[in-house]
Amino acid sequence: MTMELLEEKRGVDRRNFIKGGAMAAGALGFAALAGCAPKDSAKDTSMASTAGEGWDDEADVVVIGLGGGMAAVLAAVDAGATVIGIEKGSAMGGNWAINTGVVFAPATDAMKNDGAIDERTGAEDTIDSAVDDWIRCAKGNCNPDLVRAVLTEEQSFINSLVADGVNVKTELCGMANAPIARGHYIVGDDGNRSGGGAFTNVLAERVNNTSAKILLDTTAKRLILDDAGNVRGVEVREGGKGKRIAAKAVVVATGGYTANQEMRARWNPESAGWGVIGSEFAQGDGYEMLLDCGASFAGFKTISPSVTLEKNSRDTFQTNNYQIFWETGAASLIMLDSAGKRNRSETQPYTQVDGALLTVPNYQVFDQTQLDDPNFCLCNGWSKESLNKAIEDGWVVKADTAEELAQLLYLDPEVVSEEIKRFNEGAAAGTDAFGRPADTMRALQPPYYAATGTNGISGTDCNCLKVDDQARVLDRDGDPINGIYGGGNDMYYWNWAGSSYIASGGGAGAAYGFSVIAGRNAAAYALSEK
Template sequence: MMKKGVLSIMVILGLSMLLVACSQSASGEEKFNAGTYEGVSTGHGGEVIATVTLTKDEIASIDIAAEGETESIGEGASAQVIASIINSQSLAVDAVSGATTSSEAIIEAVTLALEEAGADIDALKDPANKIEVATEQQEDLDVDVVVIGSGGAGMAAAVEAKAAGKSVVILEKMPILGGNTNRATGGMNAAETSVQADLGIEDSKTIFYEDTMSGGKEINNPDLVQTLVDHASESVDWINGLGADLSDVVIFGGQSVPRTHRPADGSPVGPVVVEVLSNKLKKEEVQILLETTAVKLLEEDGEIKGVEATDKQNHSFTVLAKSVVLATGGFGANSEMVVEYNENFEGFSTTNHKGALGSGIKMAEAVGADLTDIAEIQAHPTTDPETGYMFTEAVRGDGGILINQEGQRFIDELETRDVVSKAILEKSGSVAFLVANDAMREKNASLAKYIEHGYGVEGDTFEDLAKAMHVDAKTLTQTMKQYASYVANGSDEAYGRDNLAEAFEEGKYYAIPVTPSVHHTMGGLRIDTKARVLNKDGAPIKGLYAAGEVTGGIHGANRLGGNAIADILTFGRIAGMTAASEIE
């Protein structure tokens, strides 16, 4: 999340006198009432305040304060939207892909400020009045390491490669950093950590290994799993050392022991990871090219020599590199590819951002890379039935329970994601309710936001909640009281849930409709424990490395919640270190 305070971004207009002259009205009249004006709108996480300074002829500067917006999304959207408005002297600008809500809030706030100034809003929204600003074509580059993708795996790889003294560039096709990591909500799994020790939690890497293999139906690559569990605790220390403060630990489905490390206030882990890594990359002055698409890998005599890419204006250029790290994510947003590999997911929505299209897998296949577990695709059980927006597993870890449309429990809520998803899909309408209360809301910042943003219904009593849910009040009340008795006795006699964190003896109560959506593609490129991409003969492809959801083998047939962040940071770091160390 953002640091306490406000996100404030100032972009100053630096156009020539010719541009200024073009911005004046044909009649020579002043376009604006010179001065500074303010507009306020609502973004994804709260108020967005735009402070706009005008001369008589132009929009001179825009300052955005957006305390509630995730920094990786809010800041990226602000910088790009502001630059678009100022450079074009127009409100006919596009929202930033991947940050649509934040972008639209910024545009609205600026519009309201301009209305306060008495500006001609219709003219400013007319595309015909935009000033077209030419952009320079990206030149060819020659670096030690090129990282394709700027999610947690890609950024971790870039940080480590830079720390090894190598020149690094990141190519990111989206307009903002972070990829799917921006959407990661729960936490990061690791065993035998200093955080667990401070909290009195006894865990072991052996149990972590066994839980991960069991969750993956024992088809995981044992060597990759062992590498994950051996080094995840180091990754927790590493990311906390960069400022993440993952100091709370909760239990997720499929875990024998609480080992999911999350921010102290229960806020989503992904934005925190993206923020601290992006800050580190800025400090180290690592070059990052946004809206830049890798098209194909450059190969010569069986060795990867770089990548061909296109810039923002679709101009082609090349990046020559001694090592290439693929961190392009999975293919959860590519419905055709999902169905190609597993037809059971036809018609599913997805929790993935729109850039998760499997491009890295296709590029690597074209140079002979092998795939593994490619048909293994996971649904997240608790997503919004209309939009696919994901509700963190931490709500269940904090005590949340699942209720069907008849007002009854039907599953151990902390079963693995595949089991819970299957159970929900078997219920009426393939929809259930995730039920929580105020006690949980106070300790889980993510849950508080879901409620604030109107994703569920509420009631002061079970009867009130049942009415809002449109379920039988008597049945729901009986279900909740029965569950309270299980909590009191320390034994879930109905479904065997071990973690009984909340008895629901006090309201207010909340119920969020949920259904499964495509969430994680466990299969991908076959790698070894050094994150080297392997060909179909099992040999490393020289110069090619991969980490994160673009790879397969770590999670088997089902990923445990919290293992994704552990994966992307641990193997991202390994990929960066190996890519740097194997440069001749």
């Protein structure tokens, strides 16, 4: 179905859109969202006119979604606006808190402290170099001014952490042909690497030290517009009761719809059967509210999955324990698809893998030599101890022959044996059918080990809504919807990266950076309306 037909279908047949969505409806309350109509269709006369009506609370700016949206709260407060933040979870942090332990940022003080050098130039990183790399990886399908603005905010964020004494370290982040460590993570007091929660805890503390009013366990149901199409407030549900909050500007930073299987089935059927890496709250609330107000989709793409080994619980993973191939040296490790065959170079970062290449499930095969490597833990977030425990528990299987390994994985023994043989021959000859570099290959020798993984989807970022470089949400005519801004993950991606997922931490970093832009501009708009 074309983009135009899909949007036309939404406008005339909403009931059909949510058909079969009982699971999602329970989480979202779809029926309550129907009141905020597009500007060219009939208004909800019971709520459209707000002049003189009573409100339960009010602020210059309301921010919906307090993951990356916390940055919008901070920016709006700094700009002099009164702010109310709304979060349907019991704590701030959102998907970022449990999903991403890396933030992409260029030319930071942390990089200088680590001595990070661009191998192409032998010099320290610069914003200009990062902008050029980003535009190249996005194949030019991005807004250069927005790229520079977001990268600058990312740099500022990391520098503020370093200035506050946070132990921020750097690493390569899978950005194609960019050999410089622009990935940032936080080291905890115990000396171990922290997850995304370390970043969001800092932001939450900063938010709590502002004048902003924060409403947790509160779900935004819909945006309220006046007859002229200007936002006038938000309808929420808190403690089982409906409330109306007046606002001159609203930032929607609710993230994507990765945990909404009904939406994924419609818009990303290639992701059927994939797990969800992140929060069960990623239900597409913001998409529903904004589409009901006449917002326009930016476009569709095939989502690149991340291969995760985390156990699946109710279709939702709490962390993204993806395998790391590209940071290792010579490795006796290969990936097999559901037919027992290799179909890609294992050293290719997941950020550059088309979802069509992977299948559910998939298998990671390595040998004793690889297991004995003290630096090998199979995937990020694991230790050698956790890997050995997985083998002991039988989660990672062990076999003395390729045929026995295949049987444990319910694969064809002849196929698996032939794939291992071909890989070994390629390692000996220094060539690979899938272009894997010879210096990353080492022949597999028994005993063999294998883990079962699955494709996990951590973001629907390229199926986002249209925004401009001021973070204003655009309607189907390309015009800003007055007072409505898009922040957090998913609202910015099309202008930011085109149809590409460019680097680990690119989503988290931009969710912060773009939310700053959204909060700052929302505050300026709100204050101009006084």
